[in-house]
Amino acid sequence: MDERCVVERKRQTGPGEERSGSDWRQMEATFMKAFGIISTTALFLLLGANLPAFAQEEHHDEGAKPAQHEEQAKPAAKQEQAKPQKQEEQAKPAKQEQAKPEKQQQEAKPQKQEQQAKSQEQHQQQQAKGQQQQQENQQQQENQHQQQVKTRQNEEKSQQHQQANGQAQESQGKYARNGQKDRDGHEYNESRFGPNHHARFEENGGRYYNGRREYSYGGYWFYAGAYPAWFYQQDVYFILGADGLWYAVAYNDPSLIFRVNIG
Secondary structure, three states, X not given: OHHHHHHHHHHHOOHHHHHHHHHHXXXXXXXXXXXXXXXXXXXXXXXXXXXXXXXXXXXXXXXXXXXXXXXXXXXXXXHHHHHHHHHHHHHHHHHHHHHHHHHHHHHHHHHHXXXXXXXXXXXXXXXXXXXXXXXXXXXXXXXXXXXXXXXHHHHHHHHHHHHHHHHHHHHHHOEOOOOOEOOOOXXXXXXXXXXXXXXXXXXXXXXXXXXXXXXXXXXXXXXXXXXXXXXXXOOEEEEEEOOOOEEEEEOXXXXXXXXXXXX
């Protein structure tokens, strides 16, 4: 747009006017250059004057920020450091409270063990006393039973002896009299024969003579063709019958009788 104005001016003006216009433009250009230089210089001066202050202020701000952060961080750090201590201090009573039952339990353990040991010892003593009393009762019962058995046996023997004597007296008419002899001349004597001289014989006892088993009684050797089983199971005695023959009789049961011979 400026170029068009200049061209139009050239067209409208004459030669003199073109020269004065050219001078004016040169002055305007020089003035604009000078104004530009002055403005630039002023701007640089202004910036140069404010820049150190701005940098110092910025540096001061930057330096103040860490300090401020440190100052802000110190209470926080102190608070954080104080928290565990406070928590530990708060936890100490709780730990002490927790430790009290444990300590009480540890102190109670020996007492409890001692009580259990005493109770166990008393229980064992009671068991021992009970067992001893039971053994004494059993022993007493056994003694009583043995005494009863002995008494019964003595009574039975007495009864048997009385029965044997009575039967012997009753059988005096059947058996030989004292001093009577058999047909072979063997004398019957009540001091050696009869119920008052009973004895027990063993199956393999006596002697084996002439192919037979003989037993000694009253000074003679007696034998039989066969011996009944009861002969070896109870006491027997020998007598001379009224018929002059010898007989073996069961002491406890005179009805058991069989004939024997003198060897």
